[in-house]
Amino acid sequence: MRIDVITIFPGYLAPLREALLGRAIGAGLVDLAVHDLRSWTRDVHQAVDDSPYGGGPGMVMRPQVWGEALDAVLALDERPARIVVPTPAGRPFTQATAQAWTGEERLVFACGRYEGIDQRVVDDARRRDLPVDEVSIGDYVLVGGEVAVLVMVEAVVRLLPGVLGNPASAQQDSFSDGLLEGPAYTRPEVWRGLAVPEVLRSGNHAKIARWRRDRALERTAQRRPDLLAALPEDALDDADRAF
Numbered sequence: 001m002r003i004d005v006i007t008i009f010p011g012y013l014a015p016l017r018e019a020l021l022g023r024a025i026g027a028g029l030v031d032l033a034v035h036d037l038r039s040w041t042r043d044v045h046q047a048v049d050d051s052p053y054g055g056g057p058g059m060v061m062r063p064q065v066w067g068e069a070l071d072a073v074l075a076l077d078e079r080p081a082r083i084v085v086p087t088p089a090g091r092p093f094t095q096a097t098a099q100a101w102t103g104e105e106r107l108v109f110a111c112g113r114y115e116g117i118d119q120r121v122v123d124d125a126r127r128r129d130l131p132v133d134e135v136s137i138g139d140y141v142l143v144g145g146e147v148a149v150l151v152m153v154e155a156v157v158r159l160l161p162g163v164l165g166n167p168a169s170a171q172q173d174s175f176s177d178g179l180l181e182g183p184a185y186t187r188p189e190v191w192r193g194l195a196v197p198e199v200l201r202s203g204n205h206a207k208i209a210r211w212r213r214d215r216a217l218e219r220t221a222q223r224r225p226d227l228l229a230a231l232p233e234d235a236l237d238d239a240d241r242a243f
């Protein structure tokens with residue numbers, strides 16, 4: 001997978017070259033390129049924004065600069081790309097989104113700042129039949145899209161084959177089966193008077209699996225009843241329903 005990020009703060013994306021993601025790049029599983037949007041400005045001030053039509057606070061990012069930047073970056077590689085625009089006004093980015101994007105050959109992230117990017121940039125891409133997703137990582141407003149890109153790239157790249165040491169980890173993630181993960185424990189057996197649940201030390205794998213499933217159902221019901229309600233009809237078996 002090739003990942004391109006267009007931003008006015010390239011340094012914000014430095015963490016993508018650390019740790020697991022850095023190793024994925026080093027292993028050739030991911031190609032990452034970060035581009036400074038100001039490279040496509042033509043004025044001495046390298047202006048990337050302007051006042052909003054209709055008035056109102058803040059500034060809007062100029063379509064000319066973004067249009068040239070996206071055209072240039074897309075032309076760097078012939079692989080088909082999905083353009084992703086992080087915005088609080090976007091559709092929710094979920095584990096399912098991350099899973100779906102693992103099938104993409106290329107992701108091009110457009111990091112907006114200020115009051116966002118002139119809407120015509122997205123409209124122009126869509127009318128050229130380029131896949132564009134305006135997505136939000138949560139119902140809050142950040143200063144720019146860069147932090148959201150760090151979140152989304154990590155969520156996607158960790159799912160790529162060969163990235164995680166143990167692929168089973170991804171299959172047992174929260175949300176992978178529609179539920180939140182239950183509690184986890186490691187040594188020591190007792191810590192500050194708190195003992196590891198006995199069932200986890202029993203060696204009885206069937207009982208352990210049932211206990212873990214019950215804890216996941218319990219936690220999901222308590223913290224995210226919306227996830228339970230969204231489960232497909234056949235997602236819960238009789239033992240789950242008995243819980």
Ligand SMILES: NC(=S)c1ccno1
Pocket residue numbers: 086087088135136137138139140141142143144145148
């Ligand atoms: N919630 C998201 S993705 C965002 C982007 C910019 N500000 O908030």
